[in-house]
Amino acid sequence: MDALLNLLPHVINGLSLGLLFALIALGFMLIVSVMEVINLAHGSLFALGAYVALVVVGSAATPGTYALALVVAPLAVGAFGLLLELCMRRTYGRDPLYGLLLTFGAAIVIEELIRALWGSRERVLPLPEAISGAVLIGDLIYAKYRFFACGIATALIVLLWLFIERTQVGAVIKAGAYDSEMVRALGYDLAKLRMGVFALGTALAAIAGVVMAPIWGIRPHVGVDAVVPAFLIIVLGGIGSFWGAVVAGLLVGLVVGLTGAYASEWSLMSMYLLFIAVVTFRARGLFGRKSMLEA
Amino acid sequence: MNDHSEVDQRRRRTLLQAIAGGTAATFFGPWRVNHAWAQAAQKKPLVIGLTMDASGQYAASGAEERLGAMMAIKEFNEKGGVLGRRIEAIHMDTETTPATGSRVAERMITRNECAFLIGAIHSGVANAISQVAQKYGCVYLNSNSSSPTEIGKDCHRVKFVWDGNGTNFAHAIVKNAINVNGKRWVMLTNDYVWGHSTAKAMRTLVEANGGQIVEELLVPQNTRDFSAYLLKVQQIKPNVVATAVGGDDIKALRQQVVQLKLQRTAAWVNNQQDWPDVYGLGPEAIFGVFGTTWYYRLDLPGVKEFVAAYQQHYPGMAIRVPGNVYHNGYMATRELLRCVEEAGTTNNVAVIKKLEGRKMTARDRLQHYDAWIDPATHHCEQTIYMATYNEQPAEKDDIFKILAQVDPKQVLDAEAPAACKLESYESTPTYEM
Numbered sequence: 001m002d003a004l005l006n007l008l009p010h011v012i013n014g015l016s017l018g019l020l021f022a023l024i025a026l027g028f029m030l031i032v033s034v035m036e037v038i039n040l041a042h043g044s045l046f047a048l049g050a051y052v053a054l055v056v057v058g059s060a061a062t063p064g065t066y067a068l069a070l071v072v073a074p075l076a077v078g079a080f081g082l083l084l085e086l087c088m089r090r091t092y093g094r095d096p097l098y099g100l101l102l103t104f105g106a107a108i109v110i111e112e113l114i115r116a117l118w119g120s121r122e123r124v125l126p127l128p129e130a131i132s133g134a135v136l137i138g139d140l141i142y143a144k145y146r147f148f149a150c151g152i153a154t155a156l157i158v159l160l161w162l163f164i165e166r167t168q169v170g171a172v173i174k175a176g177a178y179d180s181e182m183v184r185a186l187g188y189d190l191a192k193l194r195m196g197v198f199a200l201g202t203a204l205a206a207i208a209g210v211v212m213a214p215i216w217g218i219r220p221h222v223g224v225d226a227v228v229p230a231f232l233i234i235v236l237g238g239i240g241s242f243w244g245a246v247v248a249g250l251l252v253g254l255v256v257g258l259t260g261a262y263a264s265e266w267s268l269m270s271m272y273l274l275f276i277a278v279v280t281f282r283a284r285g286l287f288g289r290k291s292m293l294e295a
Numbered sequence: 296m297n298d299h300s301e302v303d304q305r306r307r308r309t310l311l312q313a314i315a316g317g318t319a320a321t322f323f324g325p326w327r328v329n330h331a332w333a334q335a336a337q338k339k340p341l342v343i344g345l346t347m348d349a350s351g352q353y354a355a356s357g358a359e360e361r362l363g364a365m366m367a368i369k370e371f372n373e374k375g376g377v378l379g380r381r382i383e384a385i386h387m388d389t390e391t392t393p394a395t396g397s398r399v400a401e402r403m404i405t406r407n408e409c410a411f412l413i414g415a416i417h418s419g420v421a422n423a424i425s426q427v428a429q430k431y432g433c434v435y436l437n438s439n440s441s442s443p444t445e446i447g448k449d450c451h452r453v454k455f456v457w458d459g460n461g462t463n464f465a466h467a468i469v470k471n472a473i474n475v476n477g478k479r480w481v482m483l484t485n486d487y488v489w490g491h492s493t494a495k496a497m498r499t500l501v502e503a504n505g506g507q508i509v510e511e512l513l514v515p516q517n518t519r520d521f522s523a524y525l526l527k528v529q530q531i532k533p534n535v536v537a538t539a540v541g542g543d544d545i546k547a548l549r550q551q552v553v554q555l556k557l558q559r560t561a562a563w564v565n566n567q568q569d570w571p572d573v574y575g576l577g578p579e580a581i582f583g584v585f586g587t588t589w590y591y592r593l594d595l596p597g598v599k600e601f602v603a604a605y606q607q608h609y610p611g612m613a614i615r616v617p618g619n620v621y622h623n624g625y626m627a628t629r630e631l632l633r634c635v636e637e638a639g640t641t642n643n644v645a646v647i648k649k650l651e652g653r654k655m656t657a658r659d660r661l662q663h664y665d666a667w668i669d670p671a672t673h674h675c676e677q678t679i680y681m682a683t684y685n686e687q688p689a690e691k692d693d694i695f696k697i698l699a700q701v702d703p704k705q706v707l708d709a710e711a712p713a714a715c716k717l718e719s720y721e722s723t724p725t726y727e728m
Contacts, residue, residue: 006530013522020520119613120358121575122546134556140529143554146522214554216519217546221350225519260523265486265513267523 009140010261011254016150018253022246023153023211024226025233026160027204033240034177034197036096040103041084042205042230043223044110048080049073049206050213050222051118054125061126070152073210074203080110081202085195092194107223114220123218125210132214149211156207157246164242173197177240229271236275238288248286340383341376341641342728343368343628344409346399346424346435351391352516352542353416355571356620360439361386362609363617363624364413367632369608377635385409389420391542396420400427400435409433410641410728413628416542416569416620418442418489425454429718432643432726434650438627439620441567442489443496446672447714452723453643455650455673457627458619459706461493461539464566464586466706467679467699469500472584476562477534478506483524483548485540486513493539493566496708501537509533518544521551528557537564545572549580558582568682570618573694581684581694588677589622589662590695598661616692626660627675643726663700671712676703 028042053069084106091098131148134141164170176183176193184190208226216222233252237244252271260267278286345364348357368382376382385407387399396415403409404427412428412435415421421440428435429451437445441458450456480501484494490513498508510531512524528536536557540548545565552558563583573581591602605617617625634649635641651670660666662678669676678700685696 009526009530010523013526017520017522120355121571121613122355122543123575124550124577124580132554134554140526141555141557141560143522143551145554215547215551217543217550219355219543219546221354225517256520257523260520261527264524264527265515268515268518 009138010258013261014254014257015250016146016253017257018250019150019153019157020212020215020249021229021233021253022249023156024205024208025230025237025245025249026156027201027208028227028230029234029237029239029242029245030160030204031198031201032234033242034173035194037088037091037099037198038096038103038231039198039201040100040227041106041110042103042201043225043227044107044114045077045081045202045205045223046209046212046226047114047218047220047223048110049077049209050125050218051114051123052076052206053210053213054118054123054218057125059126061128063128063130066128066131069210070207074206077206077209078199078203081199082195084202085198088198089191107227111220111223118220120220125213125218127214145214149215152207152211156204160204161242169196232271232275234285236278236285238285240289241285241287244285244287338380341378341380341635342383342385342407342409344400344403344407344412345384345386345414346389346396346403346412346420347386347414348391348416348420349386349388351417352544353391354543356416356439356542356569357389357391357414359571359614359618359620360414360416360624362605362612363621363626364438364628366605366608367625367628370629371632377632378639378641382632389415389417389424391417391420393417393419393423396423397427400424400433404428404431404433408728411436411631411646413631414438414624415440417487418445418492419487421445421454421456422449422488425449425451428453429723432724434631434643434646434726436627436631438624439569440489441493443492443708443711444488444714446669446674446708446711447492448716450672450711450715450717452647452673452718452720455627455668455675457623457675457677459567459586459588459677459679459703460674460708461489461566462496462708462710463676463679463703463706465493465496465500467586467681467701468564468566468584469497469506470504472535472537472562472564473501473504473506479531479533480506480508480535480537481528481531481533481561482508482511483528483536483538483540484511484513485544486515489541490514490539494537497537497539497566506535514540514544514548516544519547521548525551525555525557528561529555533561535562535564537566539566541567541569542572546576549573549576549582552582553579569620571614571620574614574618574692578684578694584681584683584698587619587680587682587695589619590680590682590697591616591618592689592693592695593661593663593697595661595663596658601661622661626655630655641727643723644720647720647723664702664704666703669712671717672708672715673717674708674711676707678703679706 031039052073056069056072057065131145133144233248234245237248255270255274259270347361389396415437416439418440421437435454437456439458441460443460443462445456484490565585568585634646638645638649653668655666657665664678666677680700681698682695
């Protein structure tokens with residue numbers, strides 16, 4: 001019984017971590033599934049979001065400035081995403097390596113831009129009093145902000161799902177992912193659609209950057225810490241699967257959280273082991289669509 | 296084509312191959328062991344390879360030690376260089392990755408003709424660089440990596456280690472922490488050579504002083520979420536949490552501890568706290584007691600001038616005042632160049648002999664006690680400072696309160712000389728650029 005009681009906080013912690021991982025992967029998943037572009041600049045856009053929040057919040061954090069950061073950062077980074085998408089147009093329909101190289105180059109440019117604008121040193125995003133500090137549950141202390149971050153992650157997951165599943169634009173986006181030629185034939189402007197999706201994906205990366213900033217800290221290369229798990233999660237969940245990404249995020253969080261507590265040296269490795277285990281037996285990921293090549 | 300022309304062509308090809316082979320043999324022949332002909336005779340610039348991280352876990356510290364080395368080089372160049380040669384520095388990013396460290400060292404020695412190599416924060420990187428340096432005989436200064444293994448089993452004839460190591464800091468901190476805070480300790484240890492060897496030294500001293508390590512949690516490099524570790528710490532309820540965590544990992548850890556206010560429920564001891572890893576984190580995040588080798592507000596002659604020179608030469612830096620990492624980078628480079636000057640040559644054995652057993656006054660190094668280089672381990676034994684957050688800062692950057700300064704004689708790593716097997720001079724290739 002004691003062992004179970006000891007385990008419970010770690011399960012809850014793992015699930016909360018999983019929600020944050022899912023949040024990080026959302027924008028990446030959207031761009032990959034609709035545009036079939038692996039956006040290696042996702043991490044740098046994540047970092048850029050955190051830095052924009054730093055500017056908006058300034059030194060005196062209030063609920064107002066923090067809320068404003070959650071709006072301004074995705075708008076600013078989304079606008080940047082629009083520019084990036086314009087650069088990417090020449091790569092459409094060509095070897096995917098071109099898109100990969102372009103986004104890789106963009107990642108380096110953004111990181112260096114951050115260094116030039118804000119310097120290399122560590123930054124801290126101050127939090128409003130209302131969501132900082134700790135709460136006592138049982139005899140354990142939890143960070144209040146972590147609950148807040150999980151709340152935002154949950155809200156965004158639900159909102160994005162509603163947008164894709166319950167709106168006409170979402171239906172067109174989904175259709176574009178399945179058969180872009182047919183969408184074009186029906187009179188939709190595919191270029192605008194791609195641009196919108198890319199901007200939305202980058203805006204989501206920025207929100208994730210803002211939300212994770214008080215937990216991970218802010219430094220120019222913080223994006224590297226985001227892009228690797230994001231990529232792993234969408235492949236693990238099955239490319240193109242919304243709920244696949246969410247479930248994979250939760251699984252990764254759970255595995256990392258539990259190994260962190262009981263086999264700490266394996267905590268980072270555990271997500272890769274999980275990935276290998278799943279992909280070995282199910283190459284298309286947990287919820288990936290069956291390939292035409294599969295029997 | 297007739298038979299004659301075919302034979303002629305074959306002969307021509309053979310001749311060309313022979314010439315090419317001969318040229319290559321002449322060119323590459325002495326490359327491996329002796330480079331005396333390369334630069335010295337022609338008064339070419341003396342090239343120093345800076346093997347310092349610009350990315351990865353220790354990017355911030357890598358940038359700081361680079362500034363320190365560059366300052367020392369600048370000062371020498373203003374005096375006319377060394378041995379009448381201008382000093383040039385080449386920097387390549389070692390990426391906080393041992394494999395990159397090896398590659399960079401190999402390239403700097405074989406292609407860039409670097410006379411000396413300087414730099415490292417990560418002990419795995421330092422070890423990798425030093426293996427390559429030893430292969431060629433190139434003198435290498437490990438300026439800032441502090442794993443006890445660097446002066447123990449991984450020591451080399453060509454390598455000199457400048458930072459205080461995990462054992463020195465553990466000696467300075469453990470006994471007092473047990474007496475003041477209690478005997479139940481949990482360790483958070485970065486899962487690589489520095490973390491392991493430092494934790495081993497801590498464990499030995501904790502147990503020798505009647506304490507108990509109730510749990511050791513290994514922290515993989517690049518861990519960003521410490522929630523599982525911190526929950527575990529709460530469940531164990533130790534008296535002391537001893538960390539051997541560095542770089543970006545300690546920055547994230549400190550911020551997450553503050554969010555949970557865990558700095559109030561247990562005493563925190565960080566074996567060594569590098570200045571760039573704590574600068575800018577905010578007062579709350581600088582909790583606990585930690586070790587360092589220098590502070591910019593030490594009340595000693597020359598410190599103010601040293602700080603002023605940094606600020607004048609590097610205006611507008613994000614880190615406005617120099618810290619221990621900069622200090623080590625500067626002192627190591629300056630001492631090496633002095634040795635070259637004294638030796639009158641860049642010959643590796645001559646320079647090594649100048650460095651071995653070298654004594655440096657406290658005043659010269661801006662510290663409280665004299666320092667020296669142990670000839671048996673090639674370790675620079677220097678003053679160790681214990682510090683905590685300064686509740687009454689005299690200015691914005693005055694974030695450390697120095698609790699004690701410890702004579703290096705009191706915190707020597709006694710096991711290192713037995714573990715260190717330096718290569719003989721004879722088996723170390725001659726190297727001179």
